[in-house]
Amino acid sequence: MSTLRRKLYEIIFEADTPAGKAFDIFLLVLIVVSVLAVILESIPEYGSRYHAFFSTVEWTITFFFTAEYLLRIWVVDRPARYVFSFYGVIDLLAVLPSYLGLFTLGGHGLMTIRALRLLRIFRLFKLSRYITEANLLMQALKNSREKISVFLMTVVMLVIILGTLMYLIEGEEHGFSSIPRGIYWAIVTLTTVGYGDIAPATGLGRFVASLVMILGYGIIAVPTGIVTVEYSRVRRGMVRPSTQVCPRCLREGHDADAVYCKYCGARLNPEGS
Numbered sequence: 001m002s003t004l005r006r007k008l009y010e011i012i013f014e015a016d017t018p019a020g021k022a023f024d025i026f027l028l029v030l031i032v033v034s035v036l037a038v039i040l041e042s043i044p045e046y047g048s049r050y051h052a053f054f055s056t057v058e059w060t061i062t063f064f065f066t067a068e069y070l071l072r073i074w075v076v077d078r079p080a081r082y083v084f085s086f087y088g089v090i091d092l093l094a095v096l097p098s099y100l101g102l103f104t105l106g107g108h109g110l111m112t113i114r115a116l117r118l119l120r121i122f123r124l125f126k127l128s129r130y131i132t133e134a135n136l137l138m139q140a141l142k143n144s145r146e147k148i149s150v151f152l153m154t155v156v157m158l159v160i161i162l163g164t165l166m167y168l169i170e171g172e173e174h175g176f177s178s179i180p181r182g183i184y185w186a187i188v189t190l191t192t193v194g195y196g197d198i199a200p201a202t203g204l205g206r207f208v209a210s211l212v213m214i215l216g217y218g219i220i221a222v223p224t225g226i227v228t229v230e231y232s233r234v235r236r237g238m239v240r241p242s243t244q245v246c247p248r249c250l251r252e253g254h255d256a257d258a259v260y261c262k263y264c265g266a267r268l269n270p271e272g273s
Contacts, residue, residue, distance in 0.1 A: 009076070030064055140230040148223055151222055158186075160186075163179055163181075165182075166186065169202060189213060248261065248266035249264040
């Protein structure tokens, strides 16, 4: 790896250096500005009045993201691995809609252009690369998947039972025309959403509904508690990793004093001694 490529690699893929941190902050600002521009542009009065301004902002940001994407491909040892990685796809989606909009012509293309431009919201996913806590949360969710799966299965069985019960108690004359409609009511009530488009009218039905409402408050707290416990375990056992990215496999999460990649064995700093 040449000196220039190595220097650019450290700036783009690592955040331990001042230049790397500045680069990440710059990208974060661009992402936030881009997403805000998409949101504001969707407001009719803003979109029509400041169309030229939004267009200038969009193409300026698209230029920087395109340059970033091409530089990432150039500095890595295996470009194809980056291109088809999760972040590689996200980086491509961050710039592709703007260019596709240039080739969509014809009267029916207006709606297509709007849809393509809205895909710029995918730039928001680029934020996850720079949020260390996101990795801890994902690990906690991964560790909790079995418990949460059991919890969700229990909730599914519960709403089926409650929906069927309310169908039998209330009947079609009170809006519970089928078991699926009763299940819909049970989900809305158990989650404390309470749309109010269907409600029990009998005394027994209201009594059951009251129990379901109270039960809903307890059920909502269960997945939160499961994930919180796992998050605490992951955080206690965490050895704070460096931001070093392997130049070969592009994976991170290495220890601060690591010399070789723990996934593929490549040297993390080929220029080092």
